[in-house]
Amino acid sequence: MWSIISVLVENKPGVLFKITNLFRSRNYNIDSISVGITENPEVSRMTITTEADEKQLNQIVKQLDKLIDTLEVKVLEEKKSIYRELVMMKLKVSKPTDIKEITDLANAFKCDVHDVRKSSIIIEITATPDRINALEDLVKGYGILEMARTGICALARGHGNED
Amino acid sequence: MEKISGARSLMIALEKEGVEIAFGLPGGANLPIYDELYKSNIRHVLVRHEQSASHMADGFGRVSRRPGVCFATSGPGATNIVTGIATAQADSAPMVAITGQVPSKMIGRDAFQESDIIGITNPIVKYAFQPMSPTEIPEVVKKAFYIAATGRPGPVLIDIPKDVQQNEAEIHFPSEVKIRGYHPWVDPDITAIERATEMLLSAERPIILAGGGVIISSAFAELQSIAELLMIPVVTTFKGKGSFPENHPLSLGPIGMHGHAEANKMMTEADCVLACGSRFSDRSVGTFEEFEKNLKIIHMDVDPAEIGKNQTTNVAVVGDVKTSLRIMVKMLIQKAIKRNGESAWQKRVQETKEYYRENLKIHPHPLAASKVLKKLREVLPAQSIVTTEVGQHQMWASLFFDVIHPGTFFSSTGLGTMGWGFPAAIGAKAAKPDVPVLDIAGEGSFNMTENSLAVSVLEDLPVIVLLLNNFTLGMVAQWQRTFYDRRMIGVDLKNCPDYVKVAEAYGAQGIRATTIDEIGKAVQTALKSNVATVIDIPIDPQEDVLPFVAPGTSLKDMILPS
Numbered sequence: 001m002w003s004i005i006s007v008l009v010e011n012k013p014g015v016l017f018k019i020t021n022l023f024r025s026r027n028y029n030i031d032s033i034s035v036g037i038t039e040n041p042e043v044s045r046m047t048i049t050t051e052a053d054e055k056q057l058n059q060i061v062k063q064l065d066k067l068i069d070t071l072e073v074k075v076l077e078e079k080k081s082i083y084r085e086l087v088m089m090k091l092k093v094s095k096p097t098d099i100k101e102i103t104d105l106a107n108a109f110k111c112d113v114h115d116v117r118k119s120s121i122i123i124e125i126t127a128t129p130d131r132i133n134a135l136e137d138l139v140k141g142y143g144i145l146e147m148a149r150t151g152i153c154a155l156a157r158g159h160g161n162e163d
Numbered sequence: 164m165e166k167i168s169g170a171r172s173l174m175i176a177l178e179k180e181g182v183e184i185a186f187g188l189p190g191g192a193n194l195p196i197y198d199e200l201y202k203s204n205i206r207h208v209l210v211r212h213e214q215s216a217s218h219m220a221d222g223f224g225r226v227s228r229r230p231g232v233c234f235a236t237s238g239p240g241a242t243n244i245v246t247g248i249a250t251a252q253a254d255s256a257p258m259v260a261i262t263g264q265v266p267s268k269m270i271g272r273d274a275f276q277e278s279d280i281i282g283i284t285n286p287i288v289k290y291a292f293q294p295m296s297p298t299e300i301p302e303v304v305k306k307a308f309y310i311a312a313t314g315r316p317g318p319v320l321i322d323i324p325k326d327v328q329q330n331e332a333e334i335h336f337p338s339e340v341k342i343r344g345y346h347p348w349v350d351p352d353i354t355a356i357e358r359a360t361e362m363l364l365s366a367e368r369p370i371i372l373a374g375g376g377v378i379i380s381s382a383f384a385e386l387q388s389i390a391e392l393l394m395i396p397v398v399t400t401f402k403g404k405g406s407f408p409e410n411h412p413l414s415l416g417p418i419g420m421h422g423h424a425e426a427n428k429m430m431t432e433a434d435c436v437l438a439c440g441s442r443f444s445d446r447s448v449g450t451f452e453e454f455e456k457n458l459k460i461i462h463m464d465v466d467p468a469e470i471g472k473n474q475t476t477n478v479a480v481v482g483d484v485k486t487s488l489r490i491m492v493k494m495l496i497q498k499a500i501k502r503n504g505e506s507a508w509q510k511r512v513q514e515t516k517e518y519y520r521e522n523l524k525i526h527p528h529p530l531a532a533s534k535v536l537k538k539l540r541e542v543l544p545a546q547s548i549v550t551t552e553v554g555q556h557q558m559w560a561s562l563f564f565d566v567i568h569p570g571t572f573f574s575s576t577g578l579g580t581m582g583w584g585f586p587a588a589i590g591a592k593a594a595k596p597d598v599p600v601l602d603i604a605g606e607g608s609f610n611m612t613e614n615s616l617a618v619s620v621l622e623d624l625p626v627i628v629l630l631l632n633n634f635t636l637g638m639v640a641q642w643q644r645t646f647y648d649r650r651m652i653g654v655d656l657k658n659c660p661d662y663v664k665v666a667e668a669y670g671a672q673g674i675r676a677t678t679i680d681e682i683g684k685a686v687q688t689a690l691k692s693n694v695a696t697v698i699d700i701p702i703d704p705q706e707d708v709l710p711f712v713a714p715g716t717s718l719k720d721m722i723l724p725s
Binding site: 021055063069070 | 281282285286289290310342343344345466467468470471472
C-alpha cells in the first residue's frame with residue numbers, strides 16, 4: 001500500500017538523519033522524501049512516501065512518533081489531501097519538429113518549458129505521480145537525458161472549520 | 164553573573180541532578196571535565212576499559228532506578244562505550260553517557276581521536292546531545308536526565324567538544340525544562356483497563372506474562388494482588404524474571420527459549436494473556452504467528468510503539484504499568500472479585516507444575532548447574548542482588564536460581580552482552596553498598612571484562628563472581644553439538660587462565676570449589692569477607708541447557724531433557 005506520511009519535526013541539524021536512519025534500521029522503505037521549513041521557522045515538514053502494509057505503516061507511524069524530535073506524525077489519505085511532485089526532464093531534441101511536438105505535449109500537461117536548445121529541451125511539471133508517469137511515458141521516445149524529482153509534497157485538505 | 168567554564172557548569176548540573184558517583188576513564192578530549200571532577204563532590208570510579216564504565220553505569224541505573232553516569236574521552240574512548248549504550252537501550256536501562264569530543268573547529272577534519280559518536284550511536288540511544296556552547300550545558304544535562312529516567316528509560320549521550328568544556332560564559336541553570344516532542348507519561352485509558360479486566364475475567368485459561376516493565380516501574384505488589392485475587396498463574400519473560408516471587412505457588416517462572424517447562428507448557432495452553440511491560444521478544448515467545456494463535460492478548464506497556472510490533476493485541480493499555488495494574492486491582496476490589504484456586508485450569512496448572520518439577524531429568528554430573536545454583540540459593544540471602552553474564556550459565560540461572568525478592572535479578576537480556584554481569588554487579592554494589600551482590604558468570608563472559616577486578620578491589624566495591632567454568636564458550640558449543648553435527652570450532656578455551664590466580668593477581672580472593680559443599684562454604688566465606696571474590700567451579704563442559712525451544716520454532720516445540 002502506497003502511503004503518504006506527513007511529519008512535523010524540530011528544524012535542527014541531524015533530524016533528517018534520525019528519520020532516515022530509523023527507516024533503515026527498522027527495514028522500512030522510503031519511496032520519496034521531501035523536507036522544508038514551515039510557517040514556523042523552528043519546525044520543518046517532512047513528507048515521506050512509503051510502500052508498506054497496514055501493520056507496518058502503523059509501526060512506522062509509532063516509531064516516528066517515538067522520536068523525540070518529531071512533533072506530529074500523520075498519514076494523509078489520498079482523497080483528503082493535496083499532493084504534488086515537481087519533476088524536471090531534460091529531453092533530447094533530434095530533429096527540429098521535436099521542439100514543437102514536445103511543447104504541445106507540455107502545454108497539454110500544463111508544463112513549463114525551459115532552456116530550449118538545438119539538441120535538448122527542459123520541461124518542468126508539478127503534478128500527481130500518476131500524471132507525471134503518464135507524461136514520462138509519452139516523452140520517453142524522444143530520449144530522457146536527465147531527470148530530477150523532488151519527491152511528494154503534501155498537505156491535508158481543510159475541513160471547513162479551521163480557526 | 165560570574166563566568167564559569169562549560170566543564171564547571173557540567174559538574175554543577177550533575178550535582179543538581181543528585182549524581183554522587185560516575186564511572187569512567189579520562190583522555191585528551193575530556194580532561195577539562197576531569198579537572199572539574201577533581202574539584203567536585205562526585206565520586207569517580209576509574210575503570211580499566213570504558214566498556215565496563217558503561218556497564219557499571221547501567222547496573223547502577225537498573226538498581227537505583229536513577230540514571231547511571233559514565234565518562235569517556237573522544238574517539239576510541241567513545242566507541243568503547245557503544246556496546247554498553249546498546250545494552251542499556253535493549254534493556255531500557257537509564258543511563259547518561261558523557262563523552263569528550265575534539266574541539267568544535269576540528270570536528271569533521273578527521274582529527275586525532277575524533278569519532279562521530281553522535282552518528283555512531285544514533286540507533287541505540289534514546290537521545291543524544293552535542294552542546295556547542297557552554298551556556299547550553301545545564302539545559303542539556305537536565306533534559307538528558309529527564310529523558311533517560313522517564314517513560315521507557317534508556318541511555319542518553321552528551322558529547323561535548325573540548326573547547327565547549329573550556330570556554331567560559333555566564334551560565335544560567337534552569338529549574339525545569341520542556342521538551343515539546345516528548346510525552347513520556349501517558350495516563351492509561353480507564354476504559355481500556357475496564358475492557359482488559361472484562362477479558363481477563365471471562366477467560367477460561369488466563370495467564371499473566373510479566374516483563375521487565377514490571378521491574379522498571381516497581382509494580383510488584385500490584386502484580387501480586389491481581390494474580391492472587393484472580394488466582395492466575397504468572398509466567399515472566401527472562402527480563403521479567405523475579406518480578407514475581409519465584410517461590411510463590413502461582414509462579415511458573417520464565418517462558419522462552421530456555422524457559423521453565425511448566426511455564427512454556429501453560430503459556431501454550433492459555434486462552435488469554437495479560438502481558439505487563441513485555442515486548443514479546445522472539446527469545447520469549449518463539450515464532451510470533453504461533454504464539455498468538457488461539458490467544459487473546461492484553462498488552463500493557465508504557466511505550467505505544469511496542470503495541471502491535473510483534474504480536475497482534477486484543478486490548479492495549481498504554482501507560483505506566485504500575486499505574487495501570489493499580490487501577491485494575493481497584494476495579495477488581497470494587498467488583499468484590501476474589502477467586503479461589505479450584506477451577507479446572509488451576510488444577511491443570513498445579514498438576515503440570517508438579518509433574519515437570521518432579522520428572523524432568525537432572526544432568527548426572529555432581530556439579531550439574533541445577534545443583535550448583537540451588538546450593539547458591541540456599542546460602543545467598545534473599546535480598547541479595549544477582550547479575551549474570553551471557554551464555555549457558557545465564558540460562559541455567561533462569562532455570563534453576565529462584566528469585567524470591569522481586570527486582571533483585573538483572574541480566575543483559577535484550578542485547579545479550581557477554582562481559583556485562585561483572586561490571587554491572589560493581590555498579591549495583593555502588594547503588595546498594597549494604598546488600599551482597601553476586602554475578603553468576605561463565606568464564607567466557609568473565610574473560611571479557613575481568614579487568615574490572617581492579618575496580619572492585621581498589622574502589623571497595625566487593626562483589627562475588629560465581630564462575631561456572633566449563634572451559635568452553637558453552638552456549639555456542641551446545642548449538643554446535645545440536646545443530647552442526649558436533650563440528651566444534653572456536654569454543655575451546657583450554658582452561659586458561661587460572662581464575663584463582665587471576666583473582667589473586669588483582670588482590671581479590673580466589674576460591675576453587677569442586678563439590679557442592681565447598682561451593683556453599685565458598686559463598687559463605689565471600690559473604691563474610693569484604694573483598695571481591697571469584698569462586699571458580701569446574702563444571703561439566705558437556706552439560707546442555709534444557710529445556711530448549713530451538714530458534715525459529717514455537718514454545719510447543721520445546722525440547723525436554725532426555
